[in-house]
Amino acid sequence: MYAPHNSVTHLHSILFGFDVAMQISGNPDGTPFRTYGPFAEWLRDHIGEGCGSLTWGYAIELTAEDRGVPAMDLFFELLDKFRAEAAR
Template identity: 60%
Template sequence: MRDVYDFLEDVRLRPGLYAFQSSVLHLQSILLGFNVAVEIHGTAGSTAFDAEGAFREWLRHQINGQYGSLIWGYAIELEAKDRGVPPMDLFFELLDKFRAETLR
């Protein structure tokens, strides 16, 4: 794996392997650990998925700020419940949109 996005593509294929009950909140915890490891080892720098990162800021505008004060994993789980879709599916839908809009 080259970066966090490679890791997330593996999670997309097997979410239950990485996140208990395919929970986006658990996935966020894994990404926090990933970010800490990056900082400790001084490799590629922080990712967009830390607590105050670019993904959270972008997400606030995608779900109308309704859950803006919550950590992003929980906000996605609540939004998925409101939409009646699986939370992990919504996460990857949002991730694809985030990447398309911000990683040009």
């Protein structure tokens, strides 16, 4: 999958579109990547309430900038943690 400019915000948009397509196709649960879905809720607990009404993609980009790390690397690090906790 190509995310323009290596942007987590663009990746969020792509995954949001995929989630909508899943729901239209008859999967009412969609994916965990809805704007206010399970991943966003989990993320709020792990990077703080500071993300407020921001999309999870933009919140990750701001957090990555604060930490001085690449945003896409932070996304995959957080995704791994989310998936590990969800599997328990």
